[in-house]
Amino acid sequence: MRVMQIVFLFFLIVPFVEIYLLLQIGGIVGVLPTVFLVVFTAVLGAWLLRQQGFATWQRFQASLAQGAIPAYEMIEGPILLVGGALLLTPGFFTDAMGFACLIPFTRRKFAKYVIENQLINAQQAGSPFQKPQAKKENVIEGEFKKEE
Numbered sequence: 001m002r003v004m005q006i007v008f009l010f011f012l013i014v015p016f017v018e019i020y021l022l023l024q025i026g027g028i029v030g031v032l033p034t035v036f037l038v039v040f041t042a043v044l045g046a047w048l049l050r051q052q053g054f055a056t057w058q059r060f061q062a063s064l065a066q067g068a069i070p071a072y073e074m075i076e077g078p079i080l081l082v083g084g085a086l087l088l089t090p091g092f093f094t095d096a097m098g099f100a101c102l103i104p105f106t107r108r109k110f111a112k113y114v115i116e117n118q119l120i121n122a123q124q125a126g127s128p129f130q131k132p133q134a135k136k137e138n139v140i141e142g143e144f145k146k147e148e
Contacts, residue, residue: 018091025092041095045087048102053080055104075111083107 026034056076063070083101086094100106 014091014093017093021092037092038090038095041092042088042090045084045095045098045102048099049080049084049087052102052104052107056080071115072108072111075114076107079107079110 022034022038025037029037056073060070060073060077063073079101083098086098086101089095089098101110
């Protein structure tokens with residue numbers, strides 16, 4: 001499947017899952033505790049996002065100070081951003097995905113996957129900004145002069 005199809009399915013399926021979970025949990029614990037849980041996870045997510053964001057920023061600066069490339073930290077930044085957005089979205093399914101993005105262990109696993117499987121494969125395939133090079137076997141070196 002292409003990325004746009006996956007994103008479309010995500011935006012189509014997630015609201016139904018969220019409504020289902022809100023109705024099920026609301027039926028079990030009641031309306032007010034459900035609203036409290038949704039607000040509590042948003043507040044907890046904002047606090048965690050701030051804490052993990054500062055920690056990632058400090059690791060980023062430490063890597064630069066040591067002269068190393070902060071590859072993981074550069075990938076973890078957008079993962080944190082997505083996790084924070086998911087936690088601010090009301091619902092339990094998006095909260096679970098958001099917490100997975102904010103937990104350092106799972107965030108590191110996501111970053112490792114992106115670096116190893118996506119960036120390295122893209123680098124081996126060549127940059128889309130580079131001009132395609134002609135094959136060396138079909139090139140004949142020489143000079144050309146037009147005579148009139």
